[in-house]
Amino acid sequence: MVVLTVLSLAMWLLTVHDANFSRMGQLGLVSILGWTYFVGLVLVTMGFANELLRTPLRKTWLLVFVLLLALYIFGTGSAVEPIASLPDSYRHAGLLEFIFQNGYARPHYVADFSWPGAFSLGSVFVAFAGQTNALGFTRWFPFFIELLYLAPLIVIVRSIGVGRRAAWFGIALFYTTDWIEQDYFSPQALGYFYLLVIMAAVFATWRAKPSPLFAGLRKNLHFRMARSRRALQLSRLKERGADPSPGTEPTSLSVFDSWRPRLVSAAKARRPKLVSVFDSWRLKPNPPIFGTQVVIQRRYVHGRVASLFARLEGRDTTKSLNTVQTLGVLGLLVLIMFALAMSHELTPYALILMLAGCLISRHLGRPELLAVAVLLALGWLSLGASDYWLGHLSDIFGGFGQIGSTLTDNVANRIAGSSVHQFAVNIRIYIILGIYLLAGVGVLRRATDSRVLEVVAVAPFFLLVVSSYVGEGLLRVVLYALPFTSLLAASAILPQQSGLIRSWLPDFRIFRYGRSSHTVIWTLVFSIVLASALATTVARGGNDDYESFTKGELDAVNYVYNHVTPGATVGTISPYLPFNQRSVGSVYWVSLYTSGSPTIKEITTGLLQIHAQYVVLSQSQENWGEIVAGFPKGWESRVFLSLATHGFHVVAAWPTASVLQVDPKIAKKG
Amino acid sequence: MSGFLVASAASLSTSPAELIVMVVDFLLLSIRACSGVLGLRLTSRDSRILTSATVFFVALFIVLVVVRFKSLG
Incomplete structure (x- = not known):
């Protein structure tokens, strides 16, 4: 195992060393990963499968291989890409900087400022680290937060009533199927950590009493x-x-x-x-x-x-702590729920549904916790976030009951763009289908004392009845249920054999864990983990051609901030640029298109109509145009030529970005 | 934290009913959760009354929120 560990680590380091970010193709991150990445992933998966089926179980080595899996899947992008990816990482850093500098959240500005908890906490850490902004934390944040998820996950899998091997297999499946990429520098990443901690505490404290x-x-x-x-x-x-x-x-x-x-x-x-x-x-x-x-x-x-x-009333449970300890846990959980209610608009409601599921399946001995969660979530929405929903309640509840349109927004509308882009989107759908198919088999195969795993895996889906959440509701819901779905999927291969509720499928000897079936189960574990890890590598980095940025693009944005007059407008064609990380509220960035296929003339007209003082053209926007909007190669240079005829000229240029400024005389005439 | 305090202070003047009901809810929930530690020996009748009151005030809070949403949203 030491050899496998050292070799796989060496392979990862070689991968990072040899990867050339500037050669990234339409398939995203995987297009620049060499053979060393895939060999290393095979070695890690082999080591994990060996340790999982070993007797006795060695938890330390299982932990090592799970950490290596996390490094491969979540650490590779952070190591290869020169700066943080995803424009929202920078936008959140900008909101945090505003609170850090001013001590309050700016009212009537953006919806995120109605839930300022995560930004407030971030500004505390920024001050503690002696920094003036959070940009230094954004690049490796995904890997850091995924590692942070591991501790509550281990508590959950130990307490929820699956076997030890299925527990570790479930953790590995969680990491190898998490392509959803909500772990970037964002309030939802922190909110998800709060959710896992609360669920871990609930499962560790209360168990179902045999009835x-x-x-x-x-x-x-x-x-x-x-x-x-x-x-x-x-x-x-x-x-x-x-x-x-x-x-x-x-x-x-x-x-x-x-x-x-x-x-x-x-x-x-x-x-x-x-x-x-x-x-x-x-x-x-x-x-x-x-x-x-x-x-x-x-x-x-x-x-x-x-x-x-x-x-x-929660009397159908047993608890592992005495009364005073339980009250202490309750107090801490109330504080965490308070922080969660202030930090994210969707996660508190997922928590409410999951706690209700725990109560119904006899895993919550204190229904007061559910009542507090409801009060805090609704109380903050009504009292603290009124700035957001006053006059815009249809934005939250407009999709109530319209599950069909919700699914269309979340699935059908995303299958667009070039064939390569569609391939990456299809991989994501196949991963979800695959994990849920395995989970279904797991439900049928496992014996258990309580169906809490199934209830909690299904509970978050009721959120889709209320809202599509700007076309991302299904992704978020799948993410909330992912730890529990992974455990069910793990139970398809390594089901628990004993429990008050018997399994619904017959137990074939070839699939029953033991000496005779060792090879079959090892092959299944190895194949599933490797296949899902490879698929997640493709799916997760599939948009990186236009969602990851170069230092040149960041320098171009900083140039604009250093020279623009307060109150001015800066135009971009699409929002795929590392902007909004400074001067929140004093410089207005306007991105014309996030979807569709406009003509060059429409783009030029749009930029002129917003009276932009500066326009930033960049490699990532050009890639977006080619991959998603279907523009021909070199379309951005045609936009530049068109803008040049309307008084724009280049004031600063980098290999991957250029800043255009409008002639002040022509701007005045306009 | 300061954002929350500013926001809640601004909302206090416009929705005191919700805040008051929320405070009552928290009080009832705290009594229910801490009855053992506080030495309150609740009979089954007391427990049922407390549970009913808690459920009532939580439902009242939800109704107040919905009414506020409908009137201002």
């Missing part, structure tokens, strides 16, 4: 009722001293007697009033057969109702 009411009630209800009716008649005969006929004692009598006292004691613990009614029914002499059936039905219904109330 005596349902431990034996797995078969058909009518059969159970008939059996219970016969057993009740025989027990009454015994009470009166009459001998039942030999051979007429049902084998179920012991079953009935075994759970009837538990039913009584369970009902007594929960509903004292109910027990007296229950007792009065039970002691009625010689009830008719029909009456007996009604009594049994009523007992069953009341038992279920009592159980439901007990579940909703």
Whole structure:
């Protein structure tokens, strides 16, 4: 394992050393990764599969290989690209800089300032680090935050009731299928960390109490009722001293007697009033057969109702801490929820749905936590973010109930652009389909004491009923459910064998973990992890040709900031530029197009209409035009020529960017 | 943090009902959560009343928020 570790690390370092960012093609990051990347990934996957199926399990080595997987998938982009990718990283750095310099969030500016918690926290860290802005943190932030996710993930997988091997396999699948790239420098990345921490604390603190009411009630209800009716008649005969006929004692009598006292004691613990009614029914002499059936039905219904109330009040759980410790955990979780409610607009509602799922599946002993989550999320939206939604509530709830249009916004509208770009988009869809297919098999194969994993994996999808979230709702929801979906997918290969709820599929020996099936399961684990890691490498870096930037482009943007007059407008064709990281509110950047295929004339007219003092043309915008908008090669030079006829001239140039300024005399005439 | 304080102070004048109900909710939830530690020996009847009151005030808060959204959104 030491050899595999050292070799794979060496391969990664060679990959980073040899990768030439300037030669990136339409397929993005993977187009500049050499054979060393793929060999290294194979070595890491081999090491992980070996350790996963080893007896005894060596957690340290499993952790090492999971970290190496994270390094390959999330660290390669950060190491290869000269500066942080994604324009929103810079925009968030700019918002943070505003709070750092002014001490408050600017009102009536952008929606993000209505949820300033993450930016406020970031400004604290910037001050602590002795910096004046957060640009130094943006490049490696994705790798850093993904590593931060590992700790709560380990707590979740240990506490949620999957086997140890499935737990580690699930963690590996989480990292190898996380192409969604919401881990850039953003409030949602921090919000996701808060979400994982809260869920980890909930799962670690509370477990489902084995229910005596349902431990034996797995078969058909009518059969159970008939059996219970016969057993009740025989027990009454015994009470009166009459001998039942030999051979007429049902084998179920012991079953009935075994759970009837538990039913009584369970009902007594929960509903004292109910027990007296229950007792009065039970002691009625010689009830008719029909009456007996009604009594049994009523007992069953009341038992279920009592159980439901007990579940909703959190009394159907056991906790691993004492009362004072539990209160301490609750207090900390309330603080984290407060921070989350102030930091991101969507994650608190995903948390509410997942906590409700935990409560229903008997993994939340304190429903107060759910109530606090609702109060904080709605309270902040209503009171703290009113600046955002006053007059724009349709932006949040306009898509209520329109699941079809939500799916169209999130899926169909993204399959656009060149064939290479569409290939990367299709890979993303296949990854999601693949993981959910495996998760479905996992649901059928695993035995368990509680279906909390399934409930929590499905719960976030109810968010799609409310809003498409600007065409990103499905991505966010898949991300929220990803840890749990990964565990279910892991259970398809390494399912738990024991539990009150049996598996629904027969257990074939060839797929059962053991000496005889070692090779088959090793092959499956290796294939799935490697395939998903390769697919995520393609999918995750698929847009990097226009979403990652050069130092020249950053220098061009800084040139504009250093020379532009406050209040002026700066124009770009598309938003794929590292801008908005300074002077928030004093310089207005206007990007004309994020989609569509405008003509050169329309682009020129648009830039003239916004009365831009400067226009920035760049390599990343040109790549966007070729890959997404379908422009021919060299289209940006035609835009430049067109602008030149309208008074624009180059004031600064780099190999990958140029800054155009309009002639002041022509600007005045315009 | 300062952003939150400024925002909440500005909202206080426009929606005191929501703030008051929210405070009452937190009080009830705190009593329910800390009853054991505080030494409050709640009977089952007390517990049911407390739970019902908490549910009522949480529902009231949601209704107030929805009404505010409808009137101003």
